[in-house]
Amino acid sequence: MAKVGIVGASGYTGAELLRLLAGHPDLEVAVATGDSQAGQPVADLYxxxxxxxxDRTFDTYDPAAVDGLDLVFCALPHGASQAVVPDLRDRVGAVVDLAADFRLADADLYPEWYGEAHxxxxLLAEAAYGLPELFRPDLLGATLVAxxxxxxxxxxxxxxxxxxxxxxxxxxxxVDAVSGVSGAGRPAKPTTTFCAADGDVTAYGLLRHRHTPEIEQTLTRVAGTAAQVVFTPHLVPMSRGMLATCYSRPVEGTTAADVAAAVADAYAEEAFVSVVPGSPSTKATQGSNAAHVAAHLDERTGWIVSLCALDNLGKGASGAAVQCANLALGLPEGTGLSTIGTYP
Amino acid sequence: MAKVGIVGASGYTGAELLRLLAGHPDLEVAVATGDSQAGQPVADLYxxxxxxxxDRTFDTYDPAAVDGLDLVFCALPHGASQAVVPDLRDRVGAVVDLAADFRLADADLYPEWYGEAHxxxxLLAEAAYGLPELFRPDLLGATLVAxxxxxxxxxxxxxxxxxxxxxxxxxxxxVDAVSGVSGAGRPAKPTTTFCAADGDVTAYGLLRHRHTPEIEQTLTRVAGTAAQVVFTPHLVPMSRGMLATCYSRPVEGTTAADVAAAVADAYAEEAFVSVVPGSPSTKATQGSNAAHVAAHLDERTGWIVSLCALDNLGKGASGAAVQCANLALGLPEGTGLSTIGTYP
Amino acid sequence: MAKVGIVGASGYTGAELLRLLAGHPDLEVAVATGDSQAGQPVADLYxxxxxxxxDRTFDTYDPAAVDGLDLVFCALPHGASQAVVPDLRDRVGAVVDLAADFRLADADLYPEWYGEAHxxxxLLAEAAYGLPELFRPDLLGATLVAxxxxxxxxxxxxxxxxxxxxxxxxxxxxVDAVSGVSGAGRPAKPTTTFCAADGDVTAYGLLRHRHTPEIEQTLTRVAGTAAQVVFTPHLVPMSRGMLATCYSRPVEGTTAADVAAAVADAYAEEAFVSVVPGSPSTKATQGSNAAHVAAHLDERTGWIVSLCALDNLGKGASGAAVQCANLALGLPEGTGLSTIGTYP
Amino acid sequence: MAKVGIVGASGYTGAELLRLLAGHPDLEVAVATGDSQAGQPVADLYxxxxxxxxDRTFDTYDPAAVDGLDLVFCALPHGASQAVVPDLRDRVGAVVDLAADFRLADADLYPEWYGEAHxxxxLLAEAAYGLPELFRPDLLGATLVAxxxxxxxxxxxxxxxxxxxxxxxxxxxxVDAVSGVSGAGRPAKPTTTFCAADGDVTAYGLLRHRHTPEIEQTLTRVAGTAAQVVFTPHLVPMSRGMLATCYSRPVEGTTAADVAAAVADAYAEEAFVSVVPGSPSTKATQGSNAAHVAAHLDERTGWIVSLCALDNLGKGASGAAVQCANLALGLPEGTGLSTIGTYP
Structure with a gap:
């Protein structure tokens, strides 16, 4: 039984880690900190x-308390991880960071998209990007995962x-995408009250959403040449769930069969990615670590429409973090994770 | 006080017409038919x-009963209007059809997209397309409106x-768009139960949605040259509301100021279209005849992202039908309509 | 055209007043204050x-600006009205207060239930209680309405x-009741975020909700003897709407026909109260000033179950305030109000 | 690994059994029938x-196919179990029925409340009632569980x-209670479409809901004397979740401390029941087998308000069925079940 810590356990991704780890047979939560909620019973907030x-309360973060842990999940807001992770790495076996702090390999992108220099x-070069379906070898035994x-x-x-x-x-x-409201985090904001979000769809972060360079970085890496996307996220009235509807231009000669084969081959051995007919449905992934993918060639207009649904707190955050922790610690990749969400 | 009829009053667009016309100072509902609900009190269903x-019940459709009405709204399912409208036109002053039956000027598009010959x-050439903000002159005194x-x-x-x-x-x-569930109509279907739709976003009609040729027809008409779009509608968990997020390619030299001016100028005199900063929000139009529009040029990627929010039963259907009826009957265009929706 | 003001126009009841008054043929909004949002465009918030x-912005409250208005609506938080209303009464023709400040005739109940002396x-004796269906004579020409x-x-x-x-x-x-989340007001709170309220029902204010003595006051007044209730409100995942399910004990000899007749007679002439079969539905009143009522005698257990649905921002707040303003100003009671909500 | 079957696996309680059993370490789903969906892939429907x-499809029910199974779950509509269970009992080790067919010990109640003789x-006398927290001894090794x-x-x-x-x-x-819409089952009905249920609360089954005699039977059994309740269920706009708010009259001398102690003692050793302060929240139990309970004495009015929240498909149906199956088969009672739901 490996001992792990969660730094920033009181937010939604932290609470989801607590939920997942309660059912994980090989990881035990030794420390769960939440500075803004320190001393409060976990069950009062959740x-x-x-x-x-x-019986547990959220702890104040104390470096000594995490000393010697096998792994620590950092579920802090963006920017806060940079301050903590360098020291943490000297104290624990591995760190899985859920913020954006170690996602971009090019440090110059931080001031441009996040408004502050890294x-x-x-440390950026030492971080493995935590998408096992694309970059699994980097994650085996990794000591810093973004x-x-x-x-x-x-x-x-x-x-x-x-x-x-x-x-x-x-x-x-x-890339046109929608997200459930939990993506905006636990703190109450005018835009995420029930009355504001219920019955509403609106786009946000138009042209400048911070996830844009991260999408481009991944696509560039798999394409082997500079990729570029326009990305529009939307808030929709549901707690969890995300759907990305992506439009790309097929190169000359691409057939529907090519498209189907590319997707099927990519995920044939992946436990957490299913290729589905028609459109994926966010609800089918709710509460799980699953992602559902579909792709269609429109010969009439010359576009490929490919889609992916997932739970933003599952495969989109805490589920993926546990998957990466399993790889970092040498455990079977799917330990403690499920492909089945709650439905309905 | 002009006398009007609603044929197909028991569906959602019909019920919305009943609601709007109850508050219309110059139109009186003389007849409201609903064959599948004939004899049932309106208040039982709504x-x-x-x-x-x-005190009113839904009537069975009876041609004699509509004889001499000033105007009839047809809120029947697609395909049913074709059977009724030719006769109706001989009996009443004007017909506003809410189905797709008279929307496409090119009859050949019907077998291709709707699966059946018209x-x-x-009659297609005689129908005015009911979008006053683009084609107002066609609608003044029109006797057949699609x-x-x-x-x-x-x-x-x-x-x-x-x-x-x-x-x-x-x-x-x-054109990537989302719709509330009322767009699927009143009849219960497996995909529109609360448990299926709540917490879910999914695309549907991928590549082949019937509204595609209608979008292209309108864009072609305003562009003066053949327009083409790939269109992906999504179902989102709300009763009413629609947001279209549209991506188009600026021609060389287009500036952000050009984009802003084009949109501002187009709607400066339009009572039911407001240009808004950032993104429009579907909820801001809920229950009203308003449409909210925004447009942004992304110089980084060379895309223009333009958006429009409306209520699919308001400006997207019954509100627009009343607006067109006003024009057809020579009434002030906004009579009985509101720009203010219920919020929250 | 009478000139009215709204003090506290930036909250949900204030915004609903703005909506209703925009369609009111005889009232014009001369002033709309919102101290916390002063200077902000109304359309930014709503x-x-x-x-x-x-073109309008929320004003800072300025006594001089309301001088001479025919009527002012106070839509301030509880407690704030007491500070403003005495001065306001000298300046304007009539005041309709939407807070609890003038609802309880017995001043001793304020420290007990609201935690502070009045x-x-x-002034309490001068306030007419704004429920026309029960106390209409008090409201005709009233100069202070609670x-x-x-x-x-x-x-x-x-x-x-x-x-x-x-x-x-x-x-x-x-009295067991549920309310949509708008009842908790516009400001963001941890309990009213979308993620907290969506998919959740919970009771609150158990045994001590402030509306308890107000319910008892009204029931005592109509019964002519001291009434007592236990009251449990619940928060449910919808923006608007309220349903009260009430359980009372029939006196010996009461029949189902007596129950039906009592309810039917009470509301036979009331434009905004409909008696419905089975159970009322909150959604049927959404956005309107309607209340729907039903009552059933259970001979098996000796209980009467009576229910009322309404829109908490309509007949439950701003709609009722306009209805009372009409009575205070001598206008037809239903001017500017609708019995039809948006559905679905 | 015991082999189990699910008869009626295509409804919501059946699908929830499939979900729970996929994660159950000691039970394997050998057969999953769904006559109305026979031949259809499970993943198409869910x-x-x-x-x-x-890879699995729903099977047609075939008695031979279940022969020798250790246990069968019957998740058929009410009435259908009676036809199947007598034969099933000769074929399999134990039957856990999720319908109402074996819940009422007094056969005379069936024609009165369910409209048909049993x-x-x-067989009614042979069925153990599946509420372990109250009747655990009956369930150990049971061969027929209701x-x-x-x-x-x-x-x-x-x-x-x-x-x-x-x-x-x-x-x-x-007993005043609310339920999420999944309680009404998977088939599409006019009352459970998204547009009907969203934004709506309504009571149903007024005075005559079929669960009334079952509630009275249980309360009578624990009270040792005839209990009687008036029961009002309401439909609320959420997929899962149930809250019962119960009002009872304390006997002379009952104190708040007595109430607290009674509830605390009853559940001190129960893994799936937590006593919570204030009000339980349905969302806290979503997707789990947990029930949350609270009780409060109102000395002012002489009522005790006690509440219980649970997931109607979890502890309210399929979770409880697995809990009972564990007891019937001699497994640890909580095997394969969780107290933690998905949140938010």
Whole structure:
């Protein structure tokens, strides 16, 4: 039984880690910190966790308390991980960070898209990007993992097989996506009250959403040449779930059979990715670590429409983090994770 | 007080007409038919209407009963209008059809997209397309109006100003849109139960949705050259509301100021279209006849992202039908209609 | 055209007043204050109002600015009205307060249920309680109206006919009710985020909800003897709507026909209350000023179950306030109000 | 690894059994029938199950196919189990029925509340009622288990400790409850479409809901004297979740401490029942087998308000069925079940 910590356990991704780890046979939560909620019972904030964490309170972060842990999940807001991770790496076996702090290999992208220079740019090269379906070898035994963003995971799973197979152009791509409201985090904001979000769909982060360079980085890596996307996220009235609908241009000669084969081959051995007919449905992945993918060639207009659905807190965040932790620690990759969500 | 009829009043667009007409100072509902619900009290099916239609039942359609009415709204399912409208036109002053039966000017598109030949193709040329913001002159005093589809209205309002001003290419356009569940109509279906739709987003009609040729027809008309779009509708968990997010390619030299001016100019005098900053929000139009539009040029990738939100039963159907009826009957265009929806 | 003001226009009841008054033929909004949002465009906070209030900003409250208005609506949080209303009454023709500040005739109930002594207890006797269906004569030409709470309105409309007819005991009554989330107001709180409220039902204010003494006051008044209720409100995942399910004990000899007659007679002449079979449905009243009522005698167990559905922002707040304003100003009671909500 | 069957696997309780059993370490699904969906891939109807049941189709029910199974779950509609269970009992080790067919010990109640005489009344005495928290000894090694109704489970968990401790009167009880829409089953109905249920709360089955005698049977059993309740269920806009708010009359001398102690003692050793402060929240139990309970004495009015939240498909149906199956088969009671739901 490996001992793990969660730094920033009081947010939604932290709470989802607590949920997943309560059912994980090989990992035990030794420490769960939440500075803004320190001292508060876990079950006060998350009554859903009362059966498994009835006696526990959120701890204040204390470096000594994590010393010697096998692995620590960092579920802090973006920017906060940079301050903690360098020290953490000296204390624990491995770190899986769920923020954006170690996702971009090019430090110059941080000031451009996140508004601030990276404080430990040298560490970026040491971080493995936590998308096992595309970059598994990097993750085996990794000591620093950057868990991908939810939108970048959905976009990458929908587009990477086509780019890897050379079937589509790497530029001119449109990624139009929707997310459930939990993607905006636990703190109450005017835009995420029930009354604001219920019955509403709206786009946000138009042209400038921070996940854009991360999507481009992954697509560039699989394409082997610079990829470019316009990305439009939308907020939709549901708690969990994400769907990316991606539009790319087939290269001359690409057939529907090529498209189908590229996707089928890419995921034939992947436990957490299913290729589905028609359109994937976000609800089919709710509460699980599954991603569902489909791709269609429109011969009439010369577009390929490829889609990916996942749970933004599952495969889009905490589920993926556990999957990566399993790989980092040498455990079977799917330990403690499920492909089956709650339905309905 | 003009006398009007509603044929097919028991569906959602029919019920919305009943709601709007109860508050219309110049139109009186003389006849409301609903063959599948004939004899049933209106208030049994729509308790929301009990205060205004407490004593009324849905009638069986009877040609004699509509004789001499000033105008009839046809809110029948697609295909059914073709059978009724030719006779209706001899009996009543004007017909506003809410189905797709008279939307496409080219009869050949019906077998291709709707699976059946049109039975009265000669009538197509006589129908005015009911989008006053683009084609108002055709609607003044019209005797046959084809009310536009909800998606085509949203896509046209987002894209037409750019095409008309010659700022974007008419092909290679992506229309990615979401709709509330009322767009699927009142009858219970496995895909529209609460448990299926709640918490779910899924695409449907991939590559082949019937509104595609209608979108292209309108864009072609305003561009003056053949337009082409790939169109992906999605179902989202809300009752009402529609958002179209449209991606088009600016022609060389187009600036952000050009884009802003094209949209502002197009709608400066339009009571029911507001240009908004950022992204429109479907909820801001809920229950009203308003459409909210925004447009943004992405210089980084060379795309224009333009969006339109509306209520699929309001400006997307019954509200637009009343607006057209006003024009057909020579009433002030906005009579009985509101720009303000219920919020929250 | 009478000139009115809204003090506290930036909250949900204020915004609903703005919506209703935009369509009111005899009232014009001369002033709309919102101290916390002063200077902000109305349409920034409520994009739904852009079509009618596109140029207006929320004002800071300035006594001089309201001088001479025919009527002012106070839509401030509880407690704030007491500080403003005494001065306001000298400046304007009439005041309709939507808070709890003038609802309870017995000043001693304020410290007990609201935690603070009333600062102008002498004014309580001058306030007319704004439930026209029960106390219409008090409201004709009133200069100070206390708009009722949403739960008290629903409970009173469900129970008053039975108590007035002497059919049920005035004690031992259970009022179990649900409310949409807008009842909690616009400001973001941890309990009213989308993620907290979606998919959740929970009771709140158990045994001590502030609307309890107001319910008892109204029932006592109609019963002519002290009434007592246990009241349990619940939050349910919808934006608007309220249902009160009330349990009372029939006095010896009460028959089902007595129950039906009492309810039917009470509301036979009421434009905004409909008696419905089975159970009322909150959605049937959404966006309107309607209340739907039903009552059933259970001979097996000796309980009467009576129910009332309404829109908490309509008949439960701003709709009722406009209805009372009409009465205060001598206008036809239903001017500018609708019995038809948006459906679906 | 015991082999089990699911008869009626295509409904929501059947699908939830498939989900739970996919993660159950000691039970293997050998047969899953769904006559109305026979031959259809499980993943077509439930894409959420594609990762675990990707190759399986629903079978037609064939008695020979279940021969020798260790246990069969019957998840058929009410009435259908009576026809199948007598034969099933000769073929398999144990039967856990999720319908109402074997819940009521008094056969005379079936014609009164279910409209039809029971066809195998002699079997009723052999069925153990599947509420382990109240009747565990009956379930150990049971060969026929009647899984309780969802409302009866919630009402019983909220009220039984008070009745067992003799703190409340067994009559005059009010059970006011809400359910998510999945309680109405998978088939599409006019009342359960998204557009009908979204934004709506309505009562149903007023005075005559079939779960009434089942609630009374359980309360009578624990009270030792005839219990009587008036029961009002409501439909609320969420997929899963149930809350029962129960009102009972304390006997002379009952104190708040007595109430708290009765509830705490009753569930101190129960893994799936947590006593919570304030009100339980349905969402805290979503997807789990947990029930959350609270109880409060109102000294002012002389009522005890006790509440129970659970997931109608979890502890209210399929979770409870697995819990009972574990007891019937001699497995640890909680095997394959979780107290933690998905949140948010």
């Amino acid at each position: 009554p859903s966790l009362v059966g498994a964490y009835g 404080t430990v740019p040298d 868990g991908p963003g939810c939108y970048p995971t959905a976009a990458a799973l929908a587009l990477a097989p086509l780019l890897r197979a050379g079937l589509v152009a790497p530029t001119g791509i449109v | 308790p929301s209407l009990v205060g205004a239609y407490g 039975t009265v193709p000669d 009310g536009p589809g909800c998606y085509p209205t949203a896509a046209a309002l987002a894209l037409a100003p750019l095409l008309r001003a010659g700022l974007v290419a008419p092909t290679g356009i992506v | 994009p739904s109002l852009v079509g009618a209030y596109g 600062t102008v207890p002498d 708009g009722p709470g949403c739960y008290p309105t629903a409970a009173a409309l469900a129970l008053a006919p039975l108590l007035r007819a002497g059919l049920v005991a005035p004690t031992g009554i259970v | 894409p959420s199950l594609v990762g675990a049941y990707g 066809t195998v009344p002699d 899984g309780p109704g969802c409302y009866p489970t919630a009402a019983a968990l909220a009220l039984a400790p008070l009745l067992r401790a003799g703190l409340v009167a067994p009559t005059g009880i009010v």
